[in-house]
Each structure stands twice: as structure tokens, then as C-alpha cells.
Amino acid sequence: MWTWFYRLASPPHVYRVAAFLAPWLLGAAAVLIGYGVVAGLVFAPPDYQQGDAFRIIYVHAPAAWLSLFAYTTMAVAGAIGLIWKIKMGHAVAAATAPIGASFTLLGLMTGSLWGRPMWGTYWAWDPRLTSELILLFLYVGVMSLRPAFEDPGRGDRAAALLAIVGVVNVPIIHYSVSWWNSLHQGATVAKLAIPSMPGSMLWPLLSMLAGFMFFYGAVLCMRLRGEVLNRERQATWVREAIKT
Amino acid sequence: MTEFWVMGGYARFVWPCFALAAGVLGWNLWSARRYYAAARVRVQRAIAMAASEQS
Numbered sequence: 647m648w649t650w651f652y653r654l655a656s657p658p659h660v661y662r663v664a665a666f667l668a669p670w671l672l673g674a675a676a677v678l679i680g681y682g683v684v685a686g687l688v689f690a691p692p693d694y695q696q697g698d699a700f701r702i703i704y705v706h707a708p709a710a711w712l713s714l715f716a717y718t719t720m721a722v723a724g725a726i727g728l729i730w731k732i733k734m735g736h737a738v739a740a741a742t743a744p745i746g747a748s749f750t751l752l753g754l755m756t757g758s759l760w761g762r763p764m765w766g767t768y769w770a771w772d773p774r775l776t777s778e779l780i781l782l783f784l785y786v787g788v789m790s791l792r793p794a795f796e797d798p799g800r801g802d803r804a805a806a807l808l809a810i811v812g813v814v815n816v817p818i819i820h821y822s823v824s825w826w827n828s829l830h831q832g833a834t835v836a837k838l839a840i841p842s843m844p845g846s847m848l849w850p851l852l853s854m855l856a857g858f859m860f861f862y863g864a865v866l867c868m869r870l871r872g873e874v875l876n877r878e879r880q881a882t883w884v885r886e887a888i889k890t
Numbered sequence: 891m892t893e894f895w896v897m898g899g900y901a902r903f904v905w906p907c908f909a910l911a912a913g914v915l916g917w918n919l920w921s922a923r924r925y926y927a928a929a930r931v932r933v934q935r936a937i938a939m940a941a942s943e944q945s
Contacts, residue, residue, distance in 0.1 A: 679915075683908070688894070698898035705911035745918055752914045756907040763903055861915060868922035875929035879936055888933045 655732045658883045661874045664867035671864035678857030685850035702760040708858035710753035714816050716746030721813040724806030736802035741869035747785035765829050773822035774830040784812040
């Protein structure tokens with residue numbers, strides 16, 4: 647029953663599965679993001695309070711959501727590598743870090759552009775914004791720590807440890823709008839039972855969220871293949887795979 | 891049509907956000923492909939070096 651799971655620890659298997667999945671995930675992402683952009687920009691009505699500025703949510707919320715998801719993935723993968731000494735765990739963590747960092751930066755920048763017309767400022771030391779900025783620093787720390795060691799194994803372990811310690815920031819970011827007084831608006835999508843948006847606004851957002859997730863999966867698979875080659879370049883199977 | 895591009899007076903905030911998003915998606919695709927291609931080249935070089943050492 648668990649054979650499929652154990653096989654994920656095998657570099658040649660991961661290399662092949664990633665090659666198979668990447669184009670499918672990318673295709674699904676293109677369709678979902680394409681629909682989300684058109685429906686969000688053209689068909690969704692303007693918000694009664696924020697006007698057309700609310701449309702920034704279609705890139706801001708998926709980027710912010712992905713920044714948390716990618717960090718959690720990185721921490722879990724790092725923990726798998728650290729606890730069970732599975733090399734692929736560290737490879738996934740290393741492949742995830744730059745993707746997560748780029749989406750964190752996108753979340754911060756789009757949030758800043760949204761903040762200017764809504765709050766009158768590009769930046770405020772608000773709990774949500776500050777904790778998201780700390781997340782970006784954590785990503786940068788993890789990415790810098792790995793190559794800082796001569797022994798790649800030690801670099802992997804140090805980066806995994808930092809990722810695991812930093813995961814405490816994820817619930818802080820999520821609940822910061824409830825725990826403290828915040829300029830940032832409360833949950834919009836998380837409470838699907840009582841939606842804060844009509845369907846014409848919500849469906850494009852859900853489509854963008856799913857599209858960004860599929861995109862993340864596709865790019866992760868592509869990076870992971872490179873990561874596997876870098877780590878396994880002395881292995882016979884890599885040389886045979888490259889020759890063919 | 892002009893109304894669409896003006897975005898109710900928020901064009902200078904809305905369009906840069908979508909442009910940034912397109913940039914980040916594009917950068918991720920480009921850098922992932924480049925990373926994989928560079929790793930492939932490294933392996934190919936190692937194979938070529940091993941072959942030249944043997945001969």
C-alpha cells in the first residue's frame with residue numbers, strides 16, 4: 647500500500663515522475679490562470695467600496711497563499727530529510743525556496759500597491775505585513791544558508807533546521823488579522839461557508855488560487871529535476887538518463 | 891474600452907500588479923528551465939571528462 651510513498655525517496659523515480667507531471671501541471675495552470683485573469687478583470691463587477699482596485703486580489707491573494715504553502719512544504723520536506731535522512735526531502739526543500747521567495751515578494755509588492763489607494767500608504771508596520779516580510783527574510787536565510795557550508799549535507803541540515811524553526815511564522819501570518827488590530831482585511835476565501843464575495847468575484851479568485859498552485863507544482867517539478875541531477879551527477883542512472 | 895483600461899481611476903495600481911505577477915510567473919519558468927539545463931550541462935561535461943580520461 648505504501649510502496650508509492652517509499653518510491654518517492656528514490657531519485658530516479660522522482661526524476662521520471664517530475665518529468666511526466668510538469669507539462670500537465672503547467673497546462674492546467676495556464677487554463678486556470680487564463681480564466682481567472684479574464685473573468686477577474688473583465689466579468690467580475692467592481693467592489694462597492696474599493697471599486698476596481700479590488701481586482702488586485704486576483705494576484706495578491708494567490709501569491710500570499712502560495713508564499714505560506716511553499717514555506718510549509720519546504721519545512722515539511724526539510725523535516726523529512728532531517729528525520730528520515732531522505733535525500734529527496736532536502737532536494738524538494740532546496741527546489742521550493744526560490745519559488746516561495748519570489749511569490750512572497752510578489753505578495754508584498756502587490757499588497758503595497760493595493761495599500762496605497764486603500765490605506766493611503768504603500769507600507770505600514772502592520773502585523774500581517776511585518777510577519778510576511780519576516781517570511782521573505784526566512785526564505786532568503788534558508789537559501790543563503792545551504793551553500794554557506796562546504797559539506798552539502800551540513801548545508802542541507804542547517805537549512806532544514808532554519809525552515810522548521812521558521813514555520814512558527816506561518817500561523818502567525820494567517821491569524822495576525824484576528825489576533826491583533828490590523829489594517830489588513832480579514833479572511834475572505836477561508837470561510838467558504840459564509841462567503842464574503844458573490845460568485846462572480848469568488849470563482850475567478852478560486853481559479854487563480856488553483857492556477858497558482860498548479861504553476862507552483864509545475865515549476866517545482868522542473869527545478870526538482872535539476873536539483874536531482876546536481877545531487878546525483880556521479881550516479882550511473884544519471885549518466886545513462888542524460889546519454890539517452 | 892477606455893473605461894476598462896482606466897480601471898475606475900485605479901489603473902496605476904491594478905496594471906502594475908498584473909504586470910508584476912506576469913513577471914514573477916515568467917521568471918519562475920525561465921529560471922527553472924535554466925537551472926535544469928545548467929545541471930544537464932554539468933553532467934554532460936562530467937561524462938565527457940570521464941570519457942577523455944579513459945581514452
